[in-house]
Amino acid sequence: MGSRLSWSTDGSGWPNRQASRFVEAAGYRWHVQVLGQGPVALLAHGTGAATHSWRALMPLLAKRFTVVAPDLPGHxxxxxxxxxxxxxxxxxxxxxxxxxxxxxKPQLAVGHSAGAAILARMALDGLIAPRLIVSLNGAFLPFDGLAAFVLSPLAKALAFNPLMPWIFARRARDPAAVHRLIVNTGSTIDAQGERLYGRLVASPAHVAAAMQMMANWDLRPLVRDLQKLRCELRLIAAAKDRAVPPDVACRVRELTTNARLEIVPGYGHLMHEEAPQLTAVMIVEAAVASGIIAMQHGMSV
Structure with a gap:
């Protein structure tokens, strides 16, 4: 495998491949998946992930929405x-x-981890005008205390060392290493999911983008602006999340005026991959409550 992922080889068997297209926007080429009919739901994945993370959730949401799910820049x-x-x-x-x-024009925006912060920034800046943002273990707050002084400089040092992505990618080709990375988030996902993450982290270009994203990430202006968020915010936090603990969602709820929090027991940071049916039902219920879609018998998705 080279530095970058190749759609013709690495994209073989990619989840929901029939919904994939490549689009030029903002000066570069995006991979984006579009599936379903109805009000537009924009999905934004987290750092180091890609559209594969929506593999089971996306078809469920597509029963009620036109789902738009891109790979974020460099991912x-x-x-x-x-x-x-x-x-x-x-x-x-x-x-x-x-x-x-x-x-x-998304009426619903669903973001996982850092993807939730991106969607909130878009709404605050008037770039989108959703009626509802659903945050799945959203990473809205900076690291506290010592971690803020250690992790940020470390991320910058790693990002600007051209050898680090290659070293990390080489080590991550061991399935056991990928498994440990996922388990450390508090989640247990299926074998297909682990293989797909392994495919991603074996790409130095993908790893470099994730490192650069962490090095450049500054959430302080977002935290100051959250009180200005006018759309509804549904915070879904998994009780076993080791990457973004539920107390982050609790603090975000206090910073906003239109937020509702649900803490879900039994799952970790990748809850939307562990329990796609449950996650879809929660999103649909929130969309119904916001008036984006009408209620159906049994809240089926």
Whole structure:
């Protein structure tokens, strides 16, 4: 495998491949999946992931929505922009440019981890106007205390060392290493999911983008602005999440005026992959409560 993932080889057997397309927006080429009919639901994955993370959830939501799910800049099969553009503000702008190119106006926005922060930034900046943002273990807050001083400089040092992505990718080709990474988030996912994550982290370009994203990530302006968020915010937090503990969602609820929090026992950071049916039902229920879609008998998805 080379530095970048190849759609013709690495994309073989990619989940929901029939929904994939490649689109030029914001000056580079995106991989995006579009599936279903109805109000537009924009999905934004977290750092180091890709559209594969929605593999089971996306078809369920597509029964009620037109689901738009891109690989974020530098992730998966989307090209990598210049390093300074892999930041919260720039990724929000570039994702908005993709929405313009696709001629979609999301009424629902669903973000996992860092993806939730991107969607909130887009809404705050007037780049999208959803009626509802659903945060799945959203990473809205900076690290506290010592971690803030240690992890940020470390991320920058790793991101600017051109050898580090290659070293990490080589080590991550061991399935046992990938398994440990996932288990450390508090989640247990299926074998297909682990293989797909392994495919991603074996790509130095994908790893470099994830490292650059962490190095450039500055959540302090977002935290200051959250009180200005006008759309509804549904915070779904998994009780076993080791990456973004539920207390983050509790603190975010206190910072906003239109937030509702649900803590779900038994799952970790990748809850939407562990329990896609439950996650879909929770999203649909929130969308019904927000008036985006009408209630159906049994809240089926």
């Amino acid at each position: 998966g099969f989307t090209e990598t922009p210049r390093a300074h553009r892999i930041s919260l503000v720039s990724m929000a702008r570039d994702l908005a440019a993709l929405c313009v190119k696709l001629e979609v």
